[in-house]
Amino acid sequence: MTFLHRRTRQTKSSGDCFEEYTACFRGRKSERSMTKQMMIGVALGNGYGAQNSAWRMPWVDPANYTSFDSQVRYAQAAERGKFQFLFLPDYPALKGDVAMEAPWVSLEPMLTLAAIARETNRIGLVATGSTTFNEPYNLARQFKTLDIMSHGRVGWNAVPSWDPAVAANFGRQLPPREEKYQRLHEVVQLVQALWGSWERDAWVLDTASGQFADPAKIKPINLSGRHVGARGPLPLPPSEQGQPVIFQAGGGGNGLEVAGRYATGVMGAPQTMEDARHQRSELRAAAQRAGRDPDEIKYFAGIMTTVASDRRAGLDRRILLTEHTFADRVVYLGQMLGLRLESASLDAPLSPEQLAAARPSPADPRSVYALQVAREGWNLRDVLAHGVIEFHPAIAGPSIEIADFMQAWFEADAADGFWVVPDVFEDGIDAFVDGVVPILQERGLFHRDYEGHTLRHHLGAPAQYGTDTRVLG
Ligand SMILES: Cc1cc2nc3c(=O)[nH]c(=O)nc-3n(C[C@H](O)[C@H](O)[C@H](O)COP(=O)(O)O)c2cc1C
Secondary structure, rough: OOEEEEEEOOOOOOOOOOOOOOOHHHHHHHHHHHHHOEEEEOOOOOOOOOHHHHHHOOOOHHHHHHOOHHHHHHHHHHHHOOEEEEEEEEOOOOOOOOOOOOOOOOOOHHHHHHHHHHOOOOOOEEEEEEEOOOOOOHHHHHHHHHHHOOOOOEEEEEEEOOOOOHHOOEEEOOOOHHHHHHHHHHHHHHHHHHHOEEEEOOEEEOOOOEEEOOOHHHHHOOOOEEEOOOOOOOOOOOOOOOOOOEEEEEEEHHHHHHHHHHHHHHHHHEOOHHHHHHHHHHHHHHHHHHHOHHHHOEEEEEEEEEEEEHHHHHHHHHHHHHHHHHHHHHHHHHHHHHOOOOHHOOOEEEHEEEEEOOOOOOOOOOHHHHHHHOOOOOOHHHHHHHOOOOOOOEEOHHHHHHHHHHHHHOOOOOEEEEEEEEEOOOHHHHHHHHHHHHHHHHOOOOOOOOOOOHHHHHOOOOHHHHHHHHHHO
């Protein structure tokens, strides 16, 4: 597939190393493979947490929705835990039941990351930037500026928009999927070309001779495709990691091809270990098809965490947070198990007859786990409190159970790491950092400190500057 038509020589891709590297990727890779360790990211959002009712918890300031201070506090907590990155999703629209629920994205992510960048030193900063409704020049400029501001810690989650409500905010309609992904390929290639539009040593800064920069090493990119174009160059030299790394999330077969070509980090939403293993191996194969080393792509599985002193305390906390959903969810639980269930059933476990009749629905991969929990004899309120109907696998209980879960998936090659979605940010990140992280470190599964300063280094990603000529097709 060809997306961009060159008018002049394109900025070259470089295999050289930036920042504090003394060894290039190959050297680091062999060091890493001796002690394979997982990586961890945390997803932030509206200032409250994964659960809709987090804003109402007595220990949460309900004004956090617009608080940069709270976002900074969460980032610092994750950095204390040596997380490789934090992730800010984006959804430029207002939707949902604002009468009772806080929207899941509030403050604009790039400005939020700018505030966080100034108050943290090591943690990677990843944000979504839509490839559907942004011009590549703006994306290139903003992400590169943030990358320079943070000394090389930025990642761009390059995804297309999917919601007509977002399209309406740009006075547009959602393009057909094929067009959306064509535009995505053009945007990513163009952004990377703009990032590489200054050769690494173009910024001379020789005060004695008076030479500021070498114009021979700063070139327009002159790229135009079917959907976007830009002349360039950007007025920006390389950052300490050269340029931001690319992340990708979701998007089925199209997303797989995007990730295979460009992504260093992929945030997946698998429901089961088998699903995660499958997704990870598909991604690795896609990277190989694109001419890359499969180890260049890191797959992160999403998990929802409720850290508590024991299982009972974890379930009680999740009941406090999610009970308002149970009347609807118990009916859906019935559909997952092929049973008729309603609110009145919540206080009792499934009867022996119901258990004998229950069949996990093949339409929902969460059904097998739901039945497994029900067989343990919990009442249905507790079955739901286990998080059997959640966007990601949910673990509610003592730190050791969360660590065991992560270890099992990691050692089964189901993930290179995890993006953690705490139930309530205010105390959930600290609880994970103080409880789960030391166990993983003790087991040799997670690093005790940052080994480098840039996100590229944290992720073990090869140096890249400009477009990756291996994947242009
Ligand atoms: C982990 C994860 C994070 C995502 N983050 C965002 C986001 O921040 N903003 C957004 O608009 N879409 C986000 N998405 C949606 C996907 O990127 C993608 O656009 C969606 O799956 C629709 O793709 P499709 O149009 O090919 O079906 C996310 C998906 C996943 C799995």
